[in-house]
Structures are given as C-alpha cells and as structure tokens.
Amino acid sequence: xxxxxxxxxxxxxxxxxxxxxxxxxxxxxxxxxxxxxxxxxxxxxxxxxxxxxxxxxxxxxxxxxxxxxxxxxxxxxxxxxxxxxxxxxxxxxxxxxxxxxxxxxxxxxxxxxxxxxxxxxxxxxxxxxxxxxxxxxxxxxxxxxxxxxxxxxxxxxxxxxxxxxxxxxxxxxxxxxxxxxxxxxxxxxxxxxxxxxxxxxxxxxxxxxxxxxxxxxxxxxxxxxxxxxxxxxxxxxxxxxxxxxxxxxxxxxxxxxxxxxxxxxxxxxxxx
Numbered sequence: 001x002x003x004x005x006x007x008x009x010x011x012x013x014x015x016x017x018x019x020x021x022x023x024x025x026x027x028x029x030x031x032x033x034x035x036x037x038x039x040x041x042x043x044x045x046x047x048x049x050x051x052x053x054x055x056x057x058x059x060x061x062x063x064x065x066x067x068x069x070x071x072x073x074x075x076x077x078x079x080x081x082x083x084x085x086x087x088x089x090x091x092x093x094x095x096x097x098x099x100x101x102x103x104x105x106x107x108x109x110x111x112x113x114x115x116x117x118x119x120x121x122x123x124x125x126x127x128x129x130x131x132x133x134x135x136x137x138x139x140x141x142x143x144x145x146x147x148x149x150x151x152x153x154x155x156x157x158x159x160x161x162x163x164x165x166x167x168x169x170x171x172x173x174x175x176x177x178x179x180x181x182x183x184x185x186x187x188x189x190x191x192x193x194x195x196x197x198x199x200x201x202x203x204x205x206x207x208x209x210x211x212x213x214x215x216x217x218x219x220x221x222x223x224x225x226x227x228x229x230x231x232x233x234x235x236x237x238x239x240x241x242x243x244x245x246x247x248x249x250x251x252x253x254x255x256x257x258x259x260x261x262x263x264x265x266x267x268x269x270x271x272x
C-alpha cells in the first residue's frame with residue numbers, strides 16, 4: 001500500500017479538504033498522510049471562517065512526515081495565505097531534489113463555492129510564481145482558471161486559450177486539467193505537455209451532494225497516477241470516480257452535501 005500526502009485545509013463537515021482527501025485515498029487502496037494548512041468553520045451551508053496554521057507548524061509537519069513517511073504522490077489543496085504557499089513551495093523544492101518523479105497535483109482552491117476568499121491576493125501571486133513551476137498537474141475550475149490567468153473563461157471555447165496561458169506560467173511540463181462542471185455540458189479540458197488537447201465528456205447529474213467535488217477529483221487524479229495510470233487514463237478515471245461519488249451520495253445537511261467518497265468503484269476489477 002503506497003503512501004500519499006495531502007496538504008490542504010480542514011473541513012469539519014468532511015465534504016472537502018483533508019478529511020475528504022483521506023477518504024478518496026482509502027477508496028483507491030492508498031495510505032494517506034496529511035498536513036493541515038487552515039482550520040475552517042463550515043458545514044454544508046458554507047464557510048463561516050478560516051484560521052491559517054502558523055507557517056512554522058506547517059514547515060515542521062511537512063519535514064517530519066517527509067523524513068519518516070516519504071510520499072509516492074502529493075496533492076495540494078487550500079493554502080490560505082502567501083506564507084503557506086512559500087512554505088509548501090520550499091517543501092516541494094526539497095522533494096524535487098530527492099525524488100524528482102514524485103507526482104504532484106495542485107488543486108488551486110482560491111474561494112469557496114459560497115464565495116468566501118480562501119487564498120489572499122499575495123498568495124495567488126505566490127502560487128503563480130512559485131508553486132506552478134514545481135507541480136506536475138493543476139486542476140482549476142472555470143473561476144480559478146480565470147483568476148489565475150486574467151482571461152475570460154465563461155464558455156467552452158475559452159478553455160483552450162486560458163489553459164495554454166496557465167501552462168506557460170508553470171512551464172511546458174505542466175499538465176492542465178480544467179474542470180467544466182459549470183458549463184452547459186460539463187466537459188473537462190486536458191492540456192498535456194507538448195500541447196496535446198483532449199476533451200473529457202461529462203454528464204449533468206441531478207444532485208445536491210456536490211460539496212468538495214474539486215477536492216475529490218484532484219485526489220482521485222493523484223491516486224490514479226500513483227497507481228500507474230497514464231495521464232489521459234488517470235484523468236478519465238478521476239472524472240468517472242467523481243461522477244459516481246455524486247451519483248451514489250446520500251443527501252446530508254441543509255445545503256450542498258458531501259459526495260460518497262468511499263463508493264466501491266474506485267479500484268480496477270482485479271483490485272490492483
């Protein structure tokens with residue numbers, strides 16, 4: 001059982017963030033470790049408040065885990081502040097120097113679905129300048145893609161140009177998987193190194209259990225990469241996982257409820 005690491009915020013309702021990531025890893029037969037970047041006050045009704053973890057604690061936690069439980073893959077979610085971005089960037093530079101092939105997936109959590117800012121402007125700039133060149137994958141939704149690139153991203157035709165701009169920020173080795181869940185047809189765009197484009201067809205699922213979809217999707221993507229899937233196959237499998245997690249979810253709470261992160265269709269038929 002391979003070990004994977006999530007660096008993200010804590011959602012006490014377990015719909016998103018660290019607790020959701022760990023469930024996704026478990027569903028894929030992986031052992032998850034975690035480093036909390038921010039404590040949030042939230043439920044299915046939205047985020048009420050967030051309190052960032054001190055940079056020194058963040059740095060010490062990452063160093064402690066890396067020394068004893070080096071990960072086979074890393075997922076990065078909510079970071080909260082510029083200080084946290086810089087700590088994580090320093091950590092990734094260390095990882096790259098010792099294990100350059102370890103896959104790193106960045107889910108650029110910039111604001112909550114209820115509209116609350118989850119990364120300050122200085123943090124967004126630090127993410128562009130320091131994190132993007134150190135990760136292998138980035139999985140923005142439409143709003144995140146627009147904020148990171150400064151380009152309009154409203155319709156399907158906007159995605160290729162914006163994805164290309166984001167890839168250039170990180171370097172041509174960066175894979176961009178832009179999620180189109182808010183499009184009329186919820187298709188995702190995959191831009192691979194070398195400029196290869198692929199559209200991943202989606203479907204509209206009538207459900208209110210969609211809290212944390214981006215977290216689950218990016219964690220499933222990392223899981224499939226660690227399990228050995230090729231890039232396109234990993235992206236397709238992650239999308240199928242997220243769709244099934246929404247489809248099989250039991251409604252919870254009075255707002256947007258969590259996905260069924262532990263649905264039993266995460267592994268291949270042979271269990272490998």
